[in-house]
Every structure is written in C-alpha cells, then in structure tokens.
Amino acid sequence: MPEDFPPQPFRCKIEQRDGATYVRPQGELDMRTVPELDDSLARARDGDGDGDGRCMVLDLRGLSFMDSTGISLVTRWNLEARRDGFEFALIQGDKRVRRLFEITGLTGYFTFVEG
Numbered sequence: 001m002p003e004d005f006p007p008q009p010f011r012c013k014i015e016q017r018d019g020a021t022y023v024r025p026q027g028e029l030d031m032r033t034v035p036e037l038d039d040s041l042a043r044a045r046d047g048d049g050d051g052d053g054r055c056m057v058l059d060l061r062g063l064s065f066m067d068s069t070g071i072s073l074v075t076r077w078n079l080e081a082r083r084d085g086f087e088f089a090l091i092q093g094d095k096r097v098r099r100l101f102e103i104t105g106l107t108g109y110f111t112f113v114e115g
Contacts, residue, residue, distance in 0.1 A: 010026065012024065012025045023044050023059065025037050030070065037073060041077055045086070058090050060090055061115060063097050066097045071106065091112070
C-alpha cells in the first residue's frame with residue numbers, strides 16, 4: 001500500500017536579510033537529514049555568503065516532520081550560541097513541529113521570532 005504522505009526531499013537554504021542569516025530547511029528533519037542541517041548551520045555560522053554569523057535564525061516552517069534528533073541538534077546549537085556569544089532564534093514550524101517542543105518542555109528554552 002502506498003504511503004498517504006510520501007517524504008519530501010530534504011534541502012536547506014541559507015539567506016541573508018536585515019543583518020541576520022536565515023537557515024531554512026525543508027522536508028523531514030530526522031537522523032538521516034540532521035547532518036545536512038548541521039552542515040548548513042555551520043556554514044551560516046562561519047559567515048558563508050554575506051552574513052557575519054552573529055545572528056542566526058532557523059526557520060522551521062518548511063519542515064513536514066521533525067524527530068528527537070532534530071530537537072537535539074537545535075538544542076546543541078542553542079547552547080553553542082550562548083557559549084560563543086552569537087544570537088540564535090527559531091521561527092516556529094507547523095503544529096506537529098511546535099508540538100515536539102511542547103512535549104519535550106523546551107518551548108521556553110528557545111527564542112522564537114516572527115517570520
């Protein structure tokens with residue numbers, strides 16, 4: 001029986017806007033795709049493109065799915081931002097992604113901004 005919701009191919013864009021670097025993953029964020037997002041965040045942090053890596057925003061709206069490995073990655077980046085002195089914020093995803101933050105009790109731990 002075919003899947004009702006076939007997985008979308010994962011991709012990640014890095015954009016500069018208003019002095020911030022936006023990382024915009026699309027598709028499913030799971031143990032298979034976390035390394036690709038981690039690499040994109042590292043490139044954004046290192047100033048890949050026009051940004052300087054001091055203010056990063058991870059836009060979760062393009063994700064159709066996110067599991068615990070995605071939460072772990074985002075938590076690690078939030079810790080690194082606090083340790084290394086750069087800003088790291090999230091744009092909330094759809095209700096399934098938001099629910100993951102709620103059930104893990106991490107909603108208040110992150111800075112969420114409007115998209």
